[in-house]
Amino acid sequence: MKFESAIRGLVMGDSLSTQNATHRLALLSERRVRRFNILQAFATENKHTTVPEPYVHGFSPKYLYPRPSDDVEWFIWSRDVALSKSEFSEKWQEMATLRGTLRIRVSVASALQNISKGMRAPSCGHDNPHYFDNSAMFRALGIFSAMPRDINRLKELIKEDATHTNSEDGVWCAVAIGVLAASIDAGTPTSEAIDIAIDELPQDSWSRREVLRALALSKSESMLKERVMLLEEKFVDRIYPYPYAAPETLGLLISHLQHKEDPYLMFTSSFLHRRNTDSIPGLIGYFLGLQHGDSWMPQTFRTEKVFLDGVSIPDLKGRSIFSE
Template structure:
């Protein structure tokens, strides 16, 4: 069990990093450390728009053509940050207070780049607020940016979905509320079960059952269940129209993205390459759906489903969003999580 679990824990984090690196949004994230490039992207695109040119600029590297092209960004760093906090505070007294303090330490500084929910929570914390007020007093509490951390809490409590969901709920409440929190708990439960070999359908069903029936997230899952496509690619027009309409200017709304990810697992969970490829078809949600699908696939099947090239390509964390995490390794964090699970199991 331990070796298999270790491979699944690594697979979940590796899959998250693979999917995270695939989306176009990650290319924009990789430009945040280059002020000139970042400025040209937005100013140049505005100039082209004024000239009636329908070709906005794409992210580029002004210094080299062979840099870390596929380095993972926000989702991976969100997960690694949660893992660092989980490992640092494991077994300590007053763990909740310590976790919030560690979160504040790792997210401090002018050079940190975050999502809207995280930025709002940082500002709230600076004003003296504490969870859950830091999360529910914000404009993006239903975003999906806490779901990647849910993956970590699922791994930290591998084999105990209830404990995983509880830990993810507490953690996500720092930055989110309601659907944003329930989505993180839902992902944690699914990953926890998959990491010890639960069937995909059972793990997803049990995770969805945790979501309040009258919530926006639950309605998203019901909408996905009504479609249940035999072929994702052939039914993509309907999937996009019903599950991912052009309704919001901000991507990454948890009641849309997590149901899509679960749908893709149900459709092709036993064909990992197809499921991951299908995840990239949802262009408006490429910042998160591929990462969620990758994490679920890795938890279900282990790291080997991502072949030989991907582990080396996405193992190093660059600290694009959280500079304090630069130099972390996905594989090393996974090994530490497995060691923690094994150690706590013997107590």
């Protein structure tokens, strides 16, 4: 039951993220997407502070209802691969042949391009300018949900998958978040589980430095609202254009998990990390579901049968998130 709660927490965070509607806009016609982009450019060119939000105009509003998007779909994809005992190398080769139909993170796009050229892991993940992004972290949790008890095999599979799209920090953080989930699931106190996860980050690595810096900044700040602002001002990166760096993502996640909070309050406060809302609410939702079940979630997300819409992986359209 707690695994279903964890997945529902991920679904809730992914569905309510700021970027969700933008991702889901791709389900409409290309003409509608172009029109939205034109309105965005119009606002920029004319120095307007009135900027458009994703809209349907002629399509059903249901297209933009809060429903799962790319992160949940890749979670399900990796869980399926692990459950089927397939080789990740074979599945990534298949995904490379489907590149024209996929809507994906830039790191995954670069990796698939490398695979199409004949490169294999770990080279296809290493020769990638976005090797350090957090895309493999969501897939790591999918792998964990498929095989939570065998920690050594879990780490092997996470590395096998992650090295196709990432390298170094992107891989290390994926392994760390998988180990964090496995430790918490096994009943390890959260503080100890965090230490175990950090041990997966090599000494002197960017990942370890960032996570330890985030923990040091936030450890003594027990008030959630103050902790969020502290991390926003002194930790969150605003130099890199894409807010998906794995070390930053893991640092923010662990900084909040180290404190005991009302789960719904912690979940809703994660949206105050506005630059990171495409990732943090979903990850925090997953771990809060793993720790606390689903009693803190709104009824819609506790009971609704959730089906995927193929936002990122069209072949998953219509798939129930709880079917195996």
